[in-house]
Structures are given as structure tokens and as C-alpha cells.
Amino acid sequence: MLAKRFSNTRVVRLEGGLGSQIIGFLEFLYLEKFTSMETFIDSHYFQESSLDGWDPRVSKWPWALSRYGIHLKDLKEFSGGFATKRLLSSVRTQDRALKYSWQQLASTFRERFPIEDEKVEKFANAIGLDLKEKYAVVHIRRGDYVQVASLLLDESDQITLVKQLGALLPSKVLVISDTVITNEVKQKFKVGSTQEFIFIDDANVDAGLLHDLMRLAKLVVASNSTFSFTAGILNETDALVLSPLNFAKREPTSSPDSLFRSSGDFFIHRPSKL
DSSP: OHHHHTTTEEEEEOOSSHHHHHHHHHHHHHHHHHSSOEEEEEOGGGSGGGGTTOOTTSOOOOOOGGGGTOOGGGSOBOOSOHHHHHHHHTTHHHHHHHHOOHHHHHHHHGGGSOOOHHHHHHHHHHTTOOTTSOEEEEEEOOTTHHHHOSSOOOHHHHHHHHHHHGGGSOSEEEEEESSOOOHHHHHHHHTTOOSEEEEEOOTTSOHHHHHHHHHTOSEEEOOSSHHHHHHHHTOSSOOEEEEETTTSTTOTTOBOOTTTTTTTOEEEOOOOOO
């Protein structure tokens, strides 16, 4: 009876950090625009009560989409009970796998996530980066992933891929990490390369700013995190974007390229609009 009553309703759960919130909001936009579903959000994660029973190993992130002019108070919150919300949101993966890819969604709704151009340019100048020139970004995700991730992408996979790319790499490569990059890892990136590497591992740098920098890169080597994955699919430059296959294994439009298959199984994004 409950399923019949809400057969034309979907609830999109918004949670996690910037990347996860972008993924959730993309899904909300899709359901609202391209389906006849009555679409709501579930923002319980961002309420104080959601801290009850929270796994202390996992970071608790604040709402981050206000930087794009997207505010929780302006979105339709589902007013039904907890069990009903979970029932209605559990159908999402079936809808997603059959109807669209994240690349298509990002290409279609990219304008909803504007880049803060002035702030990005100011930061780029401070680190010796000219945004008019091509550059690449490698993202290393650690943080709470070290404690809870089912599969942690090792730096060696990304370093090997960077070496394989060789001449395809622009002259400057940013290596962005949410934890300190050791001198040993820095040296491994540099050995045998003609590129200049700029390492950014200051936790105090605005994450949204780094996300914008990744979106402007001509080549992105992502980690298995929604942060760099969404920066890749929202990229503004028609970049070559490489993500770990194990992270996006449900992507219906992604396929590995033989050139990179020997290095940690990465796939190339092929964006197209809906």
C-alpha cells in the first residue's frame, strides 16, 4: 500500500562532503527536470540530530553548495517518516543505472555550479600557476578514507599512470592531497619527468577552491573519491579525465582504454549531454 501511494515520488538523500553533495544534487536536478516524479530531498545528515550514533572515524561535513547559490532552505524537504524516506530513496540506484550517466548529468547541469573565477585566479598566481596555460591535476584522497574505505587507491597507481601519460602531460602538474605529501612520494612523482610539479597539501586551503582548480585543468587523474570524480565530470575544458574503475564501476558509459589498463584500472570520461 505504501509503495503504491508513493509510486511517483522520489527522495534524494543529500549527505557527505562537497563531492557527495554535488552527486546528490545532480540526481535531484535530473529527477525534477527529466521525469514526472515528485522529487524531494532528505537533509537529515546536516541536522544536529544526525550526530547521534555517528561513526567517529568518518568526517561530518557541513553544507557546501551555498557557494553555488544552492541553499537547503530553498529545496523541497520530504516531510514523511524515516522509514518512508529510506524506502523511496532506495530505488535510486535502479533509476541511475538505467537512465543516465554522471558524465551526462554534469554536462547538462554544469551551469548550476559556477566557478569562483577571481578567487581561483588569485590562488593560482600565489602558487605560480598561469590559468591561461594548460596544466594537469592529480588528486590523492586520504583523510578519513584511511579508516573506512573498502579500497584505498595507492599513490603508486597514480604515479605509474602519470609516467605512462608522459608527453600527454602539460608542463605543470598539480598534486592535490587532503593530507601531507611525504618527500618520498614527491620525489617519486618527479623522477624521470620533465614536468614541473606543484604540491598542495595544506588542509587550510578552501576545498571548493581546489575543486574549481581541478575543473579548469586539461588533464585530471582522480582518486576514488566523489571530490575529484565530480571535479572531473564538471570539468570546463573538455579535459582528459581518468578515474579508477573500482570507484565508478556502475557507470554505464565508461570503458577502460587499453593504453591505461595496465595501471590500476582507470577509465576515461566521455561526457555528453542528455
